Structure formats: structure tokens, C-alpha cells
Amino acid sequence: MKIVVLLSAGLHPVSGQSILPKVEAQALRLALALGEARGRHAGPTAFPASDALGHGLPHLVHVEIPAEADPVPALVATLEADQPDLILAGRRGQGGDETGLAPYAVASRLGMALVSDAIAVERGEADGTVIVHQALPKGARRRLVVRLPAVVTVHPDAPAPRAFAYGVARRGIVETRLAPPGLPAAERLEERPYRRRPKLMRSAPACGSASERLAAAMGATSSGVANVMVNPTPEEAARAILAHLRAIGVLPPKAA
């Protein structure tokens, strides 16, 4: 199975230093568990994607494009020649627009399937398939059987990346290629420095008094006061609790 890992030039969430995004190092670990993998990065320099060599990647292909160019056509141009069976990518490439569209665009141009938010990938029982475990909210999982070739994006809940080893990083190979000429520039949007804004008060009434909004911000709801049972028998209390839990949908409905 030919496996390619897409790597991006991320920024550290606190310091702003260029780093390999953690989720891509996690994708690399999933890829190496399946077989031999190669890296692919499109950007002005190989660093910080070349950090992936230290996490166990033997070979990185760096496609040199200007900083403001769209990486998708450059990636597609080099991937078309390789015809990989499986492409792993982070949930969202970092350092650029961070729209999360690049894996979808690559999959669509190469005619590959796409599965999002994987936390585990293994070979399927039938030939030409993989089994992908997908992370869902609230700790649930989904087991998918996917036909190859496929692009799989990796969720941050995937197993932690392999430790960085300096010797392994030195032995890895970085192959730099020039991008094919005539690549279109990415669409530029109006940009300004990021400014943090107050969060929306989730349960606050849209047009309540100041005291109502304060109560909502503290989590007290006006409906909460109504339903109080004082010294019921334990059986009554149990029935009321089970009925309430069923009404809000956390407990499955009574069987028959």
C-alpha cells in the first residue's frame, strides 16, 4: 500500500513559532503503523514540515511554491504521478487560511474518497479496503469500511505522536521539487490583526432584564425552581427521576 502524509507549516498556539502541527505528527504515526509512508509538503521552505523526519518519516517531498500561492494544485500535480492508495492529512492544515478544504480538494481532483476525523486506521478484511475509526462528540466512535484509494483526515483524539529522535531526523531525506509553472494564486481576503471578543452568553434571554441575564450567566434557570419534590417516598422519587431522564433523552425509552 502506497501511503502519503500531507504536512503543513503550522504555528505554535502560544508562542507563534513555526512547528509541525501535532495532529499531522499523529497522522504520521497512524501511517507508519500501516506500512511505509512518504511525506508531502507544499510551501516556501521544507521547515517545519521536515520535523516529521524526526517522528519517523523516512522521505519527505517538498514542493517549493511562493508563500501566498494555493498549495492544492502543486500537491495534486506531484500526487498524480505517484498514485497513492491512502493519503493521510491533519483535520485542518495550519498556518494558512485554515479552512480545512485542502484534503477535500485533493480528494476531489484525484478522484479519491474522503473520510474525516479518524483516530485509528487498519487494513480491511477485503482487499482494497481500510477500516477507519472515526471520533464523534461525547466520546462515541464510528467504524467505517472505506474503499481505496482514499484520503483520511485525522482527529486530535488520535494516539499521541511518536517521540522526536534527532538521529532519525538526520537520516531522513528531504527531496525538493520545483512547482509546475502557471499555478493560480489563492484568493486573498481582507485581513486584520485578530481581536478577541466577548463570548455569547449561551442561555441568556435575548431581551431580559439585567438580573435575568446575570442569573442566566451563572447557570441558574428560571424553569429550575418549579419542579421540586419535598420528602417524596423513594419509589415516587425514582419514578419522577426516570421519567425526567427519559423526557430529556439521556436514558433510552422504556422497553415495551
Added chain:
Amino acid sequence: MTRLRRNPRGERAAKAVAGGARIRFDLAARAEDRGRPRRDPRAESAELLIGGHARPRLDRSGAAGAAPSSVEETAPTAPKIAVVESPAFLIAVVPDALGERLSQHDRQLFGAARMLAGADGAVVALVAGEVEGLASAGADRIVAIGEPGYDPEGRAAAIAGALSSLGLRYVLFPETSDGGDVARRLAVLSGEPLFSDVEQFSATSVSRAARGRRVEQRAASKRLMTVAADAVAAYAGPEREARPEPVAPAAPIKRAILDARRITADPATTPLTVADFVVSAGNGVTDLALFRRLAEALGATPGASRMLCDAGLMPRESQVGASGSVLTATCYFALGIAGAPQHLQGVAGCEHVVAVNTDLHAAMIERAGLAIVADAQDVMQALIAALKEEGA
């Protein structure tokens, strides 16, 4: 306010008794046109008396005198439904609707769509299967897209069909794992521009963070948008029509996802921060073996208050509150927890709270949607017995 100026001479002259040689006055007589009439408080309160009570009770709301008109007023208080008969344009919302219910995030999405629609446009909910609460969330029309279940490829193809057949002006998705996935599939399938992860939403422009949250990008509303949680307030106006609209079934497509099976989370191992249903023990719980049996029977993740964790009776990972885990659960079931402010901070994100406590005035009882003032041990026993009886 102007008061009539008194004319004492005229008043006196009005009281003059005619006839007789001397001028005589009847000072007890009241001039007809003078001042306000004298009140009779006893007669007034007798009118306000309500019958049928042992003690005399008065209705001072004014309803007693105006009984016939109040009937006319009650007729139009039936729930008003806002209808957009012939919309100028359509705004579509694709809610996640996990378990056929709208999440808070989905409701915020409808709020955003209503902001874009204004008075002329209509909001279309594109849903798979029956979803409850669409009318109150703010949907004018409902269009079915496929069957419920995990099928992002089919869903994207169906929405791409609706995009052209219904002429949707904007399509809004929640920026969640499923909603964001379908939105991006649709963006590459239809070639429409996508503005993802909107953090600032207004009727004309949207903005989002980029480059590791170093910059924010701003643009006019794009045709496809995914909206982050808590970016817009949910719709709070009158109920909408939620009229089902027929739509042609989508053409069959070739799917690469051959099989999808949902594996529910194991509540015993789920971290508290992502658990959906947490049952938590406090100082009022003395039998912890019984508590663990209850958590297992309910299928809930066990949590605890700081008191129990400090005493070493429950593991530190299970502590709920400011110094433990801050929950995002749908339901929090507190047994024997009074509700210290630090504990309530950990519960602030929970949608529903059920509390069992012996103290009627505990803060947790005040916070709860269902509060039971009773001993936690007895209630736990009764709950396990009731669940066993249902299962048998």
C-alpha cells in the same frame, strides 16, 4: 395640573337660604358642582369581594368589573405562527440533529439564518428524517434530504441538487465534525465558495480567525458558510410555520464508504469532560458501592464532589468543579451534593441538572430542573430497583 381656584364668596352665596329679613346660610348643604364626590370605601370594597372563601378576599386587579371584556382578550393569546407565504429568497440550514433533536448549536444556526432572511426571506431546514422542534427553532420550510444515518457523500449530493433546484441564496452548516464534513464535500462538489468556522456573524459580513489565530479574515456573506458554536444567538421570536416541501429524490451516486457502524461510548471509561450523562456523588452519599451500581445501571459516567475526592473515596479524575473537570454533559445527576460555587462552575455548561439532597435550600436544588428533597441512599436503592424491574 391645574386646580380650580376656589371662590369662597360664591360658595357662601350658593348656600344662602332664600326668604327672611336677615341673610341666612345652610352650611351643611353641599354644592352640586363642587370638587370630587365623596368616596364610599365600604361600598367599593364590597364590590371587590370574591365569594367562596372563608376569609373575605378582595380582587384588586380590576378583573371583577371588566369580566365581559376579558373573554375577548383571551381569544388572540393562542400561539401565533409567523408565516412567509411567498418568500423572495431562501436561506437553508443543515442542522446536525443528532438523535433527531436540535442541539443548542443547531438552534443558533437557525438564529443566524433568520438574521439573513429578514422579513422577506424564508428559512429552509434541510433534514434527514423527522426532527422535532423545527418550528420553534425558526424554520419556515422543511425539505427532506435522504434517510437518517451516516451518509455524508449522499447528503452532499442531495444538498447540491437542492442548491440549484430550490435556488438557495445561502446554506449554513454547524462547524462540527459531521456538519463541517458535509459542508466541505459540498464546496468541492458544487464549486461554490465556502467561508468556514465563522466566529463573527452579521447580516452582511462574516469573519473568521486564520494563521494560528494571528489574523482575522472578513468577507461579505458567502453562499456556503459553517458557523462556530456560540457565534450567534438562537432565534427567540414567535413560532414559524415549518411547512414540509416536496423535493425530487436525488440521483443515486457511487459511494466509497461501504459500511458505517456507530459504537457508543463506554461510560465507565469516557473522560468526564466529554461525557454526555454524568451521575455524581457528594458528601450525602455514604454507600459508594451502591452509587457505582447505580451509575452502571443508568449508563452514566461517575463523578464526585471535592469532599469525596479529598477523602480518597473517589479517584481525583472524577472530581467535578473548578479544580476538577468542567463538564459539557447534557444531563448532570447530583446525589447528596449541596452545590458549592466552585462545584457549580463545573456544572455551568450542563443543559439539565437533576439533584437529590436533604436540604431544601441547597444551591444545587435551586440550580436543578428536577429537585428531590430526600435522602440519597433511599433514592439510589429505589432507582436501582425500578431499573431492575423494567429490565426484567
